[in-house]
Amino acid sequence: MMSSDCSDTASLSALPPGGHRAVARCDALGVAPYSEEKDQLFRPYLSASYRATCDCIAGWMQSAGMKTRLDAAGNLVGRYEGLTPDAPALLIGSHIDSVRDGGRYDGMLGVLMSVELVAHYAAQGRRFPFALEVIGFGDEEGSRFPAAMLTSRAVAGLLKEVPADMQDAAGITLQDALAAEGLALERMPEAARKPEEILAYLEAHIEQGPVLEAENRAVGVVTAIAAQYRFRVRMKGVAGHAGTMPMTLRQDALAAAAEAVLAIEKIGQSGPSDLVATVGQLTVVPGVPNVVPGEVIFSIDVRAGDAAVRNAATAEIRTALEALAARRKVTLEISLQQDLPATPCDAALTDMLSEAAQSVTGTVPRRMVSGAGHDAMIVAALAPVCMLFIRCEGGISHNPAEAVNPSDVEQAFQVMTRFIEDFAGRRP
Ligand SMILES: [Zn+2]
Missing domain, CATH: 3.40.630.10 (Zn peptidases)
Structure with a gap:
């Protein structure tokens, strides 16, 4: 050299x-x-x-x-x-x-x-x-x-x-x-x-x-x-006309995802200081102004110094998402993308x-x-x-x-x- x-x-x-x-x-x-x-x-x-x-x-x-x-x-x-x-x-x-x-x-x-x-x-x-x-x-x-x-x-x-x-x-x-x-x-x-x-x-x-x-x-x-989990979440509701679908009958996937993002943030805030939970990516389908969103795909990244802390927070996130999906009549699919110890x-x-x-x-x-x-x-x-x-x-x-x-x-x-x-x- x-x-x-x-x-x-x-x-x-x-x-x-x-x-x-x-x-x-x-x-x-x-x-x-x-x-x-x-x-x-x-x-x-x-x-x-x-x-x-x-x-x-x-x-x-x-x-x-x-x-x-x-x-x-x-x-x-x-x-x-x-x-x-x-x-x-x-x-x-x-x-x-x-x-x-x-x-x-x-x-x-x-x-x-x-x-x-x-x-x-x-x-x-x-x-x-x-x-x-x-x-x-x-x-x-x-x-x-x-x-x-x-x-x-x-x-x-x-x-x-x-x-x-x-x-x-x-x-x-x-x-x-x-x-x-x-x-x-x-x-x-x-x-x-x-x-x-x-x-x-x-x-x-x-x-x-x-x-x-x-x-x-x-x-x-x-x-x-930190131990890290990364998930891909899909929430499916029903797409509808933004003008004709009454608010009471909607199954809006984006409104459900919005509630999910806030729930994830709150759970991330509730643990020790090294616990972090992030939604960094979110895709709305069809993603146009005059259609009630029928589907949303987003990421969740959860990290903590201790895998048990990460796992507990993840379980809590899952429970929260299942509850709000049921209440809002949207389907929920969570798939694990990455698991680093x-x-x-x-x-x-x-x-x-x-x-x-x-x-x-x-x-x-x-x-x-x-x-x-x-x-x-x-x-x-x-x-x-x-x-x-x-x-x-x-x-x-x-x-x-x-x-x-x-x-x-x-x-x-x-x-x-x-x-x-x-x-x-x-x-x-
Ligand atoms: Zn470096």
């Missing part, structure tokens, strides 16, 4: 390792050639901008004393050896890819903070009883091929078989995209790591929500990644991360459930995981307006160094 011709200007390299440099480097990677587009950030898996970004980060990794490689799934991996060669590793990282018109810090901040951590220890000549491995996952977002977290699945050993050869929007197959990087679809499962090689996984990520900002906190500790973070590591955060910030950190999915929930199948959230402005993410405060990131960096040192201290 080449490390030249990267946007690491002399001024960036002159910054000491830490949160400020991580932010500056995220900013440097927010534009072409590290984006497919000139006027927005879009960095899909295995694209030209992905390659340029990996080359650039690999250069920074090498300067920090790491040996770099692209694994069989196209993830960028940098390894900083421990006190003894081939020691098992503490894996730290996040993802390199972005959504279309995304922000500069989603994923990338966690990757570059990990590089900074190694640079920090390399500058002191300090090594641990374990190796530090930094990983930049390739396709967390699923913004190119119709699958997300394929590359963390590969690392976690969850791709037992070769994945399907899917196509991107331009008709390029995953096989061809991998081949362009010298990789092979049939070898993708070889990115799997052995459990004995990976001691734990630590991921730092922007919160992508407004809670830390509202509570005026720089960082938070993630206890679990909750992923608890490792309790001992989470406690250690909380203690590190408390010693840096001087307050007991906020513990929170991640409503969004992350690579950590996949890596949990391989090793114990923990996650640190960093405040982002207005809770905005997947948007060019995504912003962080560099001093928050510096605090998060301090928390991570403290965590790594405690982790080393507590190992037998």
